[in-house]
Amino acid sequence: MEIKLRYFGQLQELTGKSEEVFTVSLDTVGALRQYLIERYPKLDELNFKMAQDNKINSDSSPLNGSLIDLLPPFSGG
Amino acid sequence: MIMETRYQRHIQLNEVGTEGQLKIKKAKVLVVGAGGLGCPALQYLTGAGVGVIGIMDPDMVSISNLQRQILFNENDLGKNKALSAKEHLQKLNSKVELKAFPIALNHDNAAEYIVKFDIVLDGTDNFYTRYLISDQCILHNKVMIYGALYKFEGQVSVFNYQNGPSYRCLFPSPPEAGIIPNCSEIGVLGVVSGIIGIYQATETIKVILELGTILNGKLLCINLLNHQSTILTLEKNQKEIDQINTHGTAIPIKNVDCFVDFELSLNQLSSKEKIKWIDVREHDELPRVNHLNPLSHTVSLDLLLNSKDKIIAFCKTGTRSKVFVQKMKNKGIKNCFSLKEGAEELKKWGLKTQN
Numbered sequence: 001m002e003i004k005l006r007y008f009g010q011l012q013e014l015t016g017k018s019e020e021v022f023t024v025s026l027d028t029v030g031a032l033r034q035y036l037i038e039r040y041p042k043l044d045e046l047n048f049k050m051a052q053d054n055k056i057n058s059d060s061s062p063l064n065g066s067l068i069d070l071l072p073p074f075s076g077g
Numbered sequence: 078m079i080m081e082t083r084y085q086r087h088i089q090l091n092e093v094g095t096e097g098q099l100k101i102k103k104a105k106v107l108v109v110g111a112g113g114l115g116c117p118a119l120q121y122l123t124g125a126g127v128g129v130i131g132i133m134d135p136d137m138v139s140i141s142n143l144q145r146q147i148l149f150n151e152n153d154l155g156k157n158k159a160l161s162a163k164e165h166l167q168k169l170n171s172k173v174e175l176k177a178f179p180i181a182l183n184h185d186n187a188a189e190y191i192v193k194f195d196i197v198l199d200g201t202d203n204f205y206t207r208y209l210i211s212d213q214c215i216l217h218n219k220v221m222i223y224g225a226l227y228k229f230e231g232q233v234s235v236f237n238y239q240n241g242p243s244y245r246c247l248f249p250s251p252p253e254a255g256i257i258p259n260c261s262e263i264g265v266l267g268v269v270s271g272i273i274g275i276y277q278a279t280e281t282i283k284v285i286l287e288l289g290t291i292l293n294g295k296l297l298c299i300n301l302l303n304h305q306s307t308i309l310t311l312e313k314n315q316k317e318i319d320q321i322n323t324h325g326t327a328i329p330i331k332n333v334d335c336f337v338d339f340e341l342s343l344n345q346l347s348s349k350e351k352i353k354w355i356d357v358r359e360h361d362e363l364p365r366v367n368h369l370n371p372l373s374h375t376v377s378l379d380l381l382l383n384s385k386d387k388i389i390a391f392c393k394t395g396t397r398s399k400v401f402v403q404k405m406k407n408k409g410i411k412n413c414f415s416l417k418e419g420a421e422e423l424k425k426w427g428l429k430t431q432n
Contacts, residue, residue, distance in 0.1 A: 006307075008298055009227040010257065018303075047252050056247070056296070056311040069309060071298065073248045076226035076260035077114045077202035077270070 001025060002066070005036075009072045014042045030059030032068065048072045083170075084126055097286045098126065104285045107131035107194035109182055109210055111158040113260060113270030114224045114277060115200030116148040121278040122198075123166040127285070129174045130166070131194055134158040135181040145267030182206055184327055184344055187213045196284060198222045198277050202259045204251040205330060211236065211244035212327030215318055220284055224277040226265050227257075229302040231273035234292050234311075235280050241293040245317040251330050269301050339402050340395070342417045348430035351386040357401045358392050358420065366391075366420055369427045374401060381410050391416035391423055 006019045026032050029050050037044045049056050049072075052065025087093045087101070104127050108115045111134040122130055138146070138153040138161055146158075153161045163177040178190065182201075191197060191213045199221055201207050207225075214221040214237045221236040223244060236243045260270070276297070283289050298307045321328065329345055346352070354371035372380075374390070381388055388410065390398040398415040405413040416423060 008300075009230055045253055045256050047248070047250065049247065051309045054307065054309050056309050069298075069307065071232075071296075071309070072227075073204070073252060073257060074225035074227045074230070074232050075202060075204060075207075075257045076263075076265055077110055077112055077200050077224065 003068050004066065005068045005070060007070050009074055010046065011043065011048060011070050011072055014046070015040050026063050028059065029057045029061045029063055032063055033059060046072045087125070092288055093286060100285050101126050101282065102128045104196065105129040105194040106196045106198060106281055107133065107190060108198045108200055109133045109206065110200030110202065111162045112142070112200055112202060113145045113226065113265065114274040115198070116146045116162065117271045117274035118198055118200060118278040118281070119162055119166055120148055120169065121275060122281060123170045123173050123175070125282055126170060127173060129176065131176045131178060131190065132159045132162050133178040133180065133182055133190065135179060145265065145270045182209060183342060184209060184329055187327060188217065191219055192217050194219065196220045196222060196281055198281055199224060200274065202261070207244065208251060208330045209327050212321050215243050215321045216327070222277045222281050224273045226260060226270055226273055228263060229266050229269055230298065230300045231269055233273060233276045233280065233297040234295060235284065238284060238291055238293040242311055242313040243318055245321070246314040247296065247311050249314070249317055266301065272299070272301065339406065339414050340399065340417050341389070341414045343422060343426045353384055353386045353388045355388060355390040355401070357390050357398045362393065364420055364424050366424045366427055369423070378408060381405065381413070384412065388413040389416050390414070391420055393419045395419060
């Protein structure tokens with residue numbers, strides 16, 4: 001399955017990308033998280049949220065979206 | 078009559094009218110943090126004629142604030158932000174009741190202030206206060222207007238609106254200390270805070286007027302560099318909300334390191350935590366707190382640099398310890414805090430937690 005990932009905030013600096021396209025066969029959002037952490041180990045410490053097709057999902061949700069957004073919390077104000 | 082002329086452009090709108098303007102007049106909004114987000118929000122809320130506006134901020138205006146906090150000017154340098162903001166805003170609209178609170182929101186005082194308002198606009202720059210606002214808004218059934226920044230990006234949402242999700246439904250727990258930098262650490266394009274702050278003011282007014290689509294259960298993510306604007310839906314996590322209600326009070330987050338001014342209170346500490354205490358006072362100042370084995374402020378820098386424990390400096394009133402912590406920060410020691418309470422309170426706390 002081809003998915004497009006968009007990185008928000010600090011995740012852009014940690015991955016060096018604002019977006020990228022992957023072909024993966026993974027069951028859940030959590031499995032995708034693990035896949036990405038293996039690829040970019042620094043992501044592990046950020047407890048980011050993941051949304052698929054504009055809906056924020058828990059890690060147990062099945063991975064079936066084509067657009068995945070990765071969101072870290074923002075602190076500034 | 079004056080009211081009608083002043084707010085004529087609102088009243089002309091069918092969606093607002095005289096009735097809507099009266100709703101705005103009856104509203105009470107607390108703005109926590111008169112900084113990059115709070116300043117522009119305050120200007121529009123005051124201009125709009127919100128009946129009562131609370132402004133809370135313990136900090137002073139500094140020269141590096143003026144790039145984005147354009148409510149202030151060079152004459153305000155060194156003045157408290159809440160008091161200074163009130164002075165300027167009152168000139169904009171003398172009919173608005175402005176209440177300045179030149180203090181920090183903390184776990185002791187939060188409920189007392191938040192219950193007096195209908196809506197809390199989150200203009201904070203740290204996770205400690207943001208989670209505190211969120212928890213208090215759950216406990217007292219107040220709407221939280223959330224905004225936060227990262228360089229050229231912003232997030233906006235409305236929490237606790239008509240039984241909707243809360244901030245903890247989005248981010249149940251904060252990241253580890255020091256992972257997510259705030260504006261003073263990483264920088265922010267000044268106008269980004271203006272746009273996000275005004276978005277927050279917009280949502281506040283819409284909530285008051287029950288107008289349009291509120292960002293309830295939705296997170297707006299805006300990137301001003303590439304104009305990418307995304308609305309993500311988020312679900313309520315009842316478990317997170319129940320946890321706060323069952324607890325009955327706000328739950329302090331563990332990593333108080335996010336607390337931007339490096340101060341902390343005894344009530345933020347758990348007795349299980351490993352702490353290196355540093356006594357910043359002279360050797361003959363009383364009371365001594367020997368049972369906590371404090372180090373002297375002449376301790377070697379290497380020992381502190383390599384410390385895995387939290388380092389907390391204290392003195393008689395929390396003033397000298399703050400200066401000490403600032404020096405330590407400048408020398409690259411990160412995990413270092415200044416105790417707000419003095420040695421007297423610390424002694425009592427130490428004896429209590431040891432028993």
